[in-house]
Amino acid sequence: MNHGVHVIDTGFVRPRFDAAYLLVEEGRAAFIDCGTNHSVPRMLQALDKAGLTPASVDWLILTHVHLDHAGGAGELIAQLPNARLVVHPRGARHMIDPNQLWAGASAVYGEDVMETTYGRLRPVAAERVDEAPDGHVVSLNGRPLLCLDTPGHARHHLSVYDRQANVCFTGDTFGLSYREFDTANGPFILPTTTPVQFDPDALHASIRRLVGLKPSAMYLTHFGPVENVGKLANDLHAQIDAMVNIATAAQAHSSDKGQRHEAMKAALTDLYLSRAQAHGWAGDRASLLDLLGMDVELNAQGLGVWLDSRKTSAA
Ligand SMILES: [Zn+2]
Secondary structure: OOOOEEEOOOOOOOOOOOOEEEEEEOEEEEEOOOOOHHHHHHHHHHHHHHOOOOOHEEEEHHHHHOOHHHHHHHHHHHHOOOOOOOOOOOHHHHOOOHHHHHHHHHHOOOHHHHHHOOOOOOOOOOHHHEEEEOEEEEOOOOOOEEEEEEEOOOOOOOOEEEEEOOOEEEEOOOOEEEHHEEEEEEEOOOOOOOOOOHHHHHHHHHHHHHHOOOOOOEEEOEEEEEEOHHHHHHHHHHHHHHHHHHHHHHHHHHHHHHHHHHHHHHHHHHHHHHHHHHHHOOOOOOHHHHHHHHHHHHHHHHHHHHHHHHHHOOO
């Protein structure tokens, strides 16, 4: 009943943090996302466990080119003799020439962290890359995988609708839901506004579009499948609005960017903690930050970039 959908833990950061997926249809396979260079052995192991070989893989589909999803693409595809890379048209050139991607991510994380965390990015040969505009269908041995343009988290983001399984692979568009926050009320979810392309209106619209397909589950990168899609979408919409309000308030009250950033981090932590506790989660502020500290930091950074881009475009 799992329609040949396998969850792979890429091993990035901690267990159950970063997922990739292996889809199998009658002996042929597709990966959706792939983690980093360090995840490649786990991807190959997943194939082996499914009784397949690297030659069985026809597709590596990337939801977007952020490195926790796509960093290992060049290394992985070098191991897959028959696979083609499927990527959003805005992401394709960054997979063919990863220098700009490397520089952009280094600006966020620092060059040292980049080397150890992700490893050097290996380019993908242009002739192995398929650009997937909105409505592009990938055929996995006859099983259609529909690629939808879903901006909001990033402008180079696509989501994949698998009609046969009736599930969506949402990358980061449908937020983050770590299993440590599961309670009797089900999964807890929050949006991700990682730098540098957060767009609240686009994110609302993309979430509405995915929910409109009426999938039975969303398969998130962080982490795994979640059901009860309508309820979780409402949680996301409410928090996107709350996060925009947090950003706008911090902008109004803080004269310098360091202060603004700290104010946003504190308010985001308050928001997620109050929602997690209302959800029945038993943890406190410190244990929340153990799990979400990095996301709070990145979400605050992304909101800061969004605030500054609004100022520029209004000027
Ligand atoms: Zn991302």
